[in-house]
Amino acid sequence: MAGYSSHSSTLFLLLLVVVSGWGGLSKCEAFGTFGFDVHHRFSDPVKGILAVDELPEKGSVNYYAVMAHRDRLIRGRRLASLEQQTPLTALTFLNGNDTYRIEVLGFLHYANVSVGTPALSFLVALDTGSDLFWLPCDCTSCVHGLKSSTGQIDFNIYSTNTSSTASKVPCNNTLCARQTQCPSPNSNCPYQVRYLSNGTSSTGILVEDLLHLTSEDKQSKAVNAPITFGCGQVQTGSFLDGAAPNGLFGLGMADISVPSMLSKAGLASNSFSMCFGHDGIGRISFGDKGSANQSETPFNLRQTHPAYNVSISQISVGGNVADLEFSAIFDSGTSFTYLNDPAYTLISESFNTLALEERHSSDSGLPFEYCYDLSPNNKSFKYPIVSLTMKGGEKFLVNDPVLVISMDSGDIYCLGVVKSEDVNIIGQNFMTGYRIVFDREKMVLGWKASDCFSRDEFNSLPVSPPKSKAFPPAISVNPEATAIPTPGNGSPQLNPLTLALVIFLFPVLIFS
Incomplete structure (x- = not known):
């Protein structure tokens, strides 16, 4: 049976993906709102301060195309x-x-x-x-x-x-x-x-x-x-x-x-x-340095640009496992995850094959290629579970691979992966729900599921x-x-009025 996650979608609520072992399904429930009263960079109060007047109209489909462009800002590094x-x-x-x-x-x-x-x-x-x-x-x-x-x-x-x-x-x-x-x-x-x-x-x-x-x-x-x-x-x-x-x-x-x-x-x-x-x-x-029972995988250190780069050997979507070796950089400066082929096509097309909702029209201008329409008043939906097998055999379950976006025509959810032209990036959305350890003594990446507040975990x-x-x-x-x-459960439901930049902070040349 294919593995799925269930997601709750409702306006003004925050979302939390909770993994469940029952029947190979994961379930997401809706919780109360935990918001911050910080103004969106495209909102009227911000205009004129951050030079955003020339940016697309808030709520327009071009808005998301701009965000994807921001995530391609900065490429390459010298470490x-x-x-x-x-x-x-x-x-x-x-x-x-x-x-x-x-x-x-x-x-x-x-x-x-x-x-x-x-x-x-x-x-x-x-x-x-x-x-x-x-x-x-x-x-x-x-x-x-x-x-x-x-x-x-x-x-x-x-x-x-x-x-x-x-x-x-x-x-x-x-x-x-x-x-x-x-x-x-x-x-x-x-x-x-x-x-x-x-x-x-x-x-x-x-x-x-x-x-x-x-x-x-x-x-x-x-x-x-x-x-x-x-x-x-x-x-x-x-x-x-x-x-x-x-x-x-x-x-x-x-x-x-x-x-x-x-x-x-x-x-x-x-x-x-x-x-x-x-x-x-x-x-x-x-x-x-993390905990003794955390999962670990070694860094791939390149002579020219050493980074927090790791090797991935398998991809599982909905319980269907495919062998594919590629490397990716864990980068907190990237909001969403960027993959090039063949990893991008393997994950996205496998996800699409198992998705239960009708695919959203591709002419919307969204940076996310694989999006799906949600019926009105839909309180929950299921989507395929995504996990990665790292070098050494440890599994990395992706807790939060999708995002909900409010469009004029209604709510949609998208696979939060954007096609990259070159480098593979594991962004913040894939790291949600984990304590990530960047151990430069052992030269390993460590991870353990965490709510970030339990004293015995952190x-x-x-x-x-x-x-x-x-x-x-x-x-x-x-x-x-x-x-x-305030501390609580859930991740934001996104819409054209609240979704901001999608940053990709890679320097081209340091001290050039």
């Missing part, structure tokens, strides 16, 4: 291998280890990080697909805030002139990759990260300052970590258009990434974890962490405009 370090106490951000998936800012996971003296907080996107951590800094081109129906939401802007612990990185520093472009060894080290999206880039100089962390033990000891990051003086393209407007936190393998610097300084072991909750709330922990701070003295970037100005969702 480096790292030394192994002794495991230490896990660390997280001083403001807490909670991460939040924010629709208005691309359906990526964000966290509040505090930097400098006195500490300022920044709402940064967490991206395992890039290396450099950069903040808007003494900038001539950056986003200073958002408008909402209740007022202005201001972002903090970092400045080396206002932090007493800041220093500029000279060109003779080992982390300066553009030394050949420096007029002298003591000159400020320049950086430029360029992205494949209509001139999208971040440009500035490297600086060093304190990143304020806390240990994840009972003492919750404060840790001030000296780190090198980008003082982003000029942002262009998509960074002015809603993608990581207040900074990007690179979590890649290169020496310039924060996990690498924490490990080299002996502050945390060379591993970290991210948890992706069904409700959009997650966790991040530096130095976390080495974490209390759900309500101590208040930080750092000045939050948005909630201090207008708490209601940036309300954070």
